[in-house]
Amino acid sequence: MFGGPSAEHDVSVITGLQATHSLAERGQDVVALYWSKIGEWWQVDPSAETAAFADGVPDGAEQLRFALGVDAGFARKRSGLRKATLDLDVIVNACHGGAGEDGTLQALLDLAGIPYTGPTRSSASLAMDKLAFASLLESRNLRRLPRISYADAGDRSPDFPAPFIVKPRYGGSSIGTQVVEDEAALAALIEHGAHMRDGAVVEPFLPDSIDLNVGLRRFPELQVSAIERPLRNAELSPILGYADKYTSSEGMAGAPRELPADLPDQLADELRTSALVVGAQLPVRGVARLDFLLDGSDLYVNELNTIPGSFAKYLWIEPNLSFEQLLQDMIAEAKARPTYRPVTEGADGSILRDAGSIAAKLH
Numbered sequence: 594m595f596g597g598p599s600a601e602h603d604v605s606v607i608t609g610l611q612a613t614h615s616l617a618e619r620g621q622d623v624v625a626l627y628w629s630k631i632g633e634w635w636q637v638d639p640s641a642e643t644a645a646f647a648d649g650v651p652d653g654a655e656q657l658r659f660a661l662g663v664d665a666g667f668a669r670k671r672s673g674l675r676k677a678t679l680d681l682d683v684i685v686n687a688c689h690g691g692a693g694e695d696g697t698l699q700a701l702l703d704l705a706g707i708p709y710t711g712p713t714r715s716s717a718s719l720a721m722d723k724l725a726f727a728s729l730l731e732s733r734n735l736r737r738l739p740r741i742s743y744a745d746a747g748d749r750s751p752d753f754p755a756p757f758i759v760k761p762r763y764g765g766s767s768i769g770t771q772v773v774e775d776e777a778a779l780a781a782l783i784e785h786g787a788h789m790r791d792g793a794v795v796e797p798f799l800p801d802s803i804d805l806n807v808g809l810r811r812f813p814e815l816q817v818s819a820i821e822r823p824l825r826n827a828e829l830s831p832i833l834g835y836a837d838k839y840t841s842s843e844g845m846a847g848a849p850r851e852l853p854a855d856l857p858d859q860l861a862d863e864l865r866t867s868a869l870v871v872g873a874q875l876p877v878r879g880v881a882r883l884d885f886l887l888d889g890s891d892l893y894v895n896e897l898n899t900i901p902g903s904f905a906k907y908l909w910i911e912p913n914l915s916f917e918q919l920l921q922d923m924i925a926e927a928k929a930r931p932t933y934r935p936v937t938e939g940a941d942g943s944i945l946r947d948a949g950s951i952a953a954k955l956h
């Protein structure tokens with residue numbers, strides 16, 4: 594499943610097609626579900642290339658509807674003599690950002706009883722909320738930068754000096770993230786920024802810091818990948834921005850990087866230990882990517898991306914895991930670890946039988 598009503602829609606298409614191609618090449622029976630920018634569902638050719646989606650729904654797509662209830666799931670709008678509801682064992686969720694990564698889609702699939710890869714509805718929501726995730730880090734004594742909520746100009750002033758880095762509070766990537774020089778520019782960005790409508794978080798900007806990332810998974814065991822140093826283009830942006838990450842035709846897999854990062858052993862061990870703490874405290878599913886900032890000798894945990902571009906397949910060189918193996922492990926985890934188990938025990942009707950009339954309770 595890929596696409597979705599998100600600013601990361603196009604990157605999601607790349608990740609989704611990387612997965613469908615890899616699985617289909619190895620004989621898997623793959624159904625490709627495309628989620629359009631306006632929220633429609635389509636079944637598309639799993640062997641399609643990215644250019645087919647440049648203008649939206651590709652040629653030959655078949656529209657689907659989603660339903661809950663007895664025949665919950667994705668069904669063909671025009672089924673004819675064919676079975677209407679698609680038989681889906683597991684959904685590989687490649688929907689970056691927005692409703693695909695913030696718990697909304699996860700809740701929908703839970704209600705339909707369809708197993709899926711990646712974060713649960715609760716862990717997706719926690720990781721997407723940059724302020725809540727910062728609180729989790731603080732509770733585990735993990736080092737992080739000061740981070741405050743800033744919804745409008747009436748909020749309190751940051752208690753750290755400018756310049757500031759401003760991020761959408763709910764966002765799965767660097768889209769919308771900007772550096773501002775003072776509080777006046779900060780207030781203007783919050784008021785007019787399209788990505789700040791649901792609030793923002795503000796941190797000190799560290800101009801000399803570098804980015805460090807590591808892959809993280811908990812199935813079949815808690816593991817971290819090799820550490821990468823993504824390389825930013827300082828002429829385009831003072832931060833590691835969207836262009837640095839995704840302008841390659843391969844998405845994140847083709848972005849420039851130093852891998853493994855050239856780091857002192859002690860620092861690398863500190864980073865891995867912090868990643869393992871996060872992995873143990875947050876119910877990470879599938880493959881996540883944990884992002885750090887290094888400023889001199891000071892290492893800070895930054896953000897957790899629960900559905901990273903290309904599923905962070907390029908990071909798994911230590912240990913050496915193929916993309917196919919990562920996908921198969923994600924699928925096996927989705928089958929082995931259910932995300933939702935409705936419980937109706939206790940709702941036996943006895944309270945309703947003894948409750949009396951509603952009219953009497955209103956007076």
